Amino acid sequence: MTGRVALWDGTLRHRTGVLGNLFPAALGDTPEAVNALAFSPDGSTLAVAGDSGTLQLWDTATQQPLGGNLPTPGEPIRSLAFSSDGATLYATSDHTPLQRYPLAPSHLITQACTRTGTTLTAAQWHLYIPDAPYHPVCDTRRPH
The missing domain is CATH 2.120.10.30 (TolB, C-terminal domain)
Structure with missing residues (x-):
């Protein structure tokens, strides 16, 4: 092939x-x-x-x-x-x-939040999810 x-x-x-x-x-x-x-x-x-x-x-x-x-x-x-x-x-x-x-998208988001701490900045979002526009997804009120 x-x-x-x-x-x-x-x-x-x-x-x-x-x-x-x-x-x-x-x-x-x-x-x-x-x-x-x-x-x-x-x-x-x-x-x-x-x-x-x-x-x-x-x-x-x-x-x-x-x-x-x-x-x-x-x-x-x-x-x-x-x-x-x-x-x-x-x-x-x-x-x-x-x-x-x-x-599963929910698992990937949780994994990215866990790797970065309790927040996911725009720069970190683009590192882990480069093909999608930034959305604040990590809940800063509870640890991951």
């Missing part, structure tokens, strides 16, 4: 788009190959894993990435699967135990 993924309609008769440049390579290097794919249960999100351990989520409607790459141990990911409610992504590789990635 190459570093590109084609999306097709449910009948597999019409290509609906191509997710291009999934894993950009340095000038002169070979692009990272796609190793594993998984759709969320509702089909709105596609998880794409590369043979160098890169893991990225994509919005299938807009064909745009959802945030940056997810943190991985760095070895080739062999298998991906979403939980039945789409709130968690699981990834496996040859030498790393099952990795669990909670994806």
Whole structure:
């Protein structure tokens, strides 16, 4: 496989788009190959894993990435699967135990608030949630 993924309609008769440049390579290097794919249960999100351990989520409607790459141990990911409610992504590789990635927005916000303390400044918001406009979400009246 190459570093590109084609999306097709449910009948597999019409290509609906191509997710291009999934894993950009340095000038002169070979692009990272796609190793594993998984759709969320509702089909709105596609998880794409590369043979160098890169893991990225994509919005299938807009064909745009959802945030940056997810943190991985760095070895080739062999298998991906979403939980039945789409709130968690699981990834496996040859030498790393099952990795669990909670994806529910409420969990991600709680995690960001916990990492930053009891408040989330605009700068911290853009660090953890770079693709969304700033909203004050951490409750400063109670610890996280």
